[in-house]
Amino acid sequence: MNYCRKILACCVMAAITAGCSISGEKSSERGFTISEMEKMSAVYHKEYSDNHNITKSAVKELRNSQCIMRALTRSVNGAFAGMRTEWAVDVTRDCSMNTAVLAHGRLLISNCVVGKLHNQDQEAYIIAHAFAHTLLEHDNERITPYLAEKSKEKDYSFKQYLRSQGGYDVFTKAVGLPDRDGDVMPYTAEHEMAADILAIQAMAGAGFNPSAALIVWQNMTRDDDLNASSYIRTHPHSPQYLNQLSELVEQAMPVYRKARTEYGRTPVCQ
Helix, strand or coil: HHHHHHHHHHHHHHHHHHHCCCCCCCCCCCCCCCCHHHHHHHHHHHHHHHCCCCCCHHHHHHHHHHHHHHHHHHHHHHHCCCCCCCCCCEEEEECCEEEEEEECCEEEEEHHCCCCCCHHHHHHHHHHHHHHHHHHCCCHHHHHHHHCCCHCCCCCCCHHCCCCCCCCHHHHHCCCCCCCCCCCCCCCHHHHHHHHHHHHHHHHHCCCCCCHHHHHHHHHHHCEEEEEEHHHHHHHCCCCHHHHHHHHHHHHHHHHHHHHHCCCCCCCCC
16 A cells, blocks of 8 residues: 555656646546536536525635635646636535535635634645545546446436436535535545645645644544534545655645745735
């Protein structure tokens, strides 16, 4: 397992430094191209907006999240061909959800969690982790077993699928959110490690302190007031895993210091 993690870390960092695309094509694990996932995500977002309390009054939370998203995007932009430089943000007051980034370029975030985080670095970890899952096409891998064959049917319509019994909930869980009954589809350990490797490096490169990731997980497991139960179930981090996360943070600290001192990346998003 340690060997696999080292290989994965090297692959992700090579992609960041070399400016190549992670994937974007269909494979045995990913039944859809990036373009197809973007189209499905756009249709899903319309349904999501009808089913959730999107608020325009959380001005501070919206501004802070947009600022963090811009900083993170600049940090990893060279690794992903055709990636947007601007990502829209929706803030919801629905405390049953947490955070997700949809492939068509929209961050969904609940102010019930981020409003109680203590600083921009902690919020940056939550957003960077969700961002990494999307960049690494984990939503594609998670929806493929449900839709890859079905999408080949002659009369198949994704819009109709979302409005079918269970269709909306399946896609909701695939992008890392709880469905309408609060059920979740946990990410695998491999997905979590890959997302954290990219998230921690993106945070550091953008000038956010990556050690905030450890503080977030300490607070989530101790503070019931964070409304983080669904996030913990969706993104499982065992005590052993947190030790590995600590190692990732330590490795990223030189990148963080260099980003701030040599490149002047000192984001102010709060």
